[in-house]
Amino acid sequence: MAAAAATFATGATAGGHGIDLTGKTVEWVIPFSETGGSAKWANFYAPLLSEALPGQPTVVVKFMPGAGSTKGANWFQEQTYEDTQGTLIFGSSGSTQFPYLLGDPRVRYEYNDWNVVLASGTGGVAYLPPDLAAKMDGLDASGLRDTDFIYGSQGATRLDLVPLLAWEMLGLNVEPVFGIKGRGDGRLMFERGEANIDYQTSSSYLKGVTPLVEDGSAVPMMSWGALDADGNIVRDPTFPDMPTFKEVCEATDGCETSGDQWEAWKAFFVAGFPAQKMVFLPAGASNDAIVSYTKAFEEVKARADFAEISAKRLGKYPQMTGDEAAAALASATQVPDSAKAFVVNWLQERYGVSLN
Structure with a gap:
């Protein structure tokens, strides 16, 4: 009975969510400048996410450009959920995924350490x-x-x-x-x-x-x-x-x-592209936090006006959560060895870029 009560109390926090962000500010770090597609994607979602998260925190998009996004991704790798308690999320894109896929020596981040809560397709x-x-x-x-x-x-x-x-x-x-x-x-x-x-x-x-x-x-x-x-x-x-x-x-x-x-x-x-942009919680995120953010993005997608407003701002692409987001992450961080070998050789021959 005690266990059941504890489970009920956790589920009841902030209207059924696992964490409460009342009075807090969530920083959404984008590792690019404020002029690109990732900025427009995050700025579209930020106010909607604020409304849907438990406690309706302020969601602020912060830009951290540099080294084609590896600067911001390397920084995020060093952050832990214990220090941020659900107030930090990170937005990656294909330009973050490709250096990881290719074994770029500047990459010090590991996608398997992060916790995906949204995957957005694009073109x-x-x-x-x-x-x-x-x-x-x-x-x-x-x-x-x-x-x-x-x-x-x-x-x-x-x-x-x-x-x-x-x-x-x-x-x-x-x-x-x-x-x-x-x-x-x-x-x-x-x-x-x-x-x-x-x-x-x-x-x-x-x-x-x-x-x-x-x-x-x-x-x-x-x-x-x-x-x-x-x-x-x-x-x-x-x-x-x-x-x-x-x-x-x-x-x-x-x-x-x-x-x-x-x-x-x-x-x-x-x-x-099919999973071109993704939202992550940092390493060590609690299940309650993952559930809270996942539910929040699902609530955003369930809005009656979401299809109309997202088509105008993002285009007509899948917005994935839960198992779909996890599957999208897997497809976005794996390519056949033959394709990788071809691209690595092409980069060396065409641009003098060595990834060895």
């Missing part, structure tokens, strides 16, 4: 200035091969390897300018004329690039696509009228959708 869109977009013949990108492209990049071992490898497969001459702190900074380079090709994840594209398309200063080239139930690449549900990279590749002479290069690209696309 990505590549776009061009109108004069260069006019060189494409329908879906055929071969007309772009005589152009010298400049691209603002966070780094070749980050999520940027997906567009960089895709453009190379199309035979484009794209020279990355490494070192930007977030994809939003790449968009600003494009707007200033310092770059003439760019890509953004869906949330940043919807917010920051759609106005450029509407005023005629940018033209979408392709999306990366999405996965159907059988693992095939299909059109992105947020951009159903936009061709996928697979379609553009099939229409462009010399670009193959089979073989080692394609399989490597697809493996890292799968690792980087």
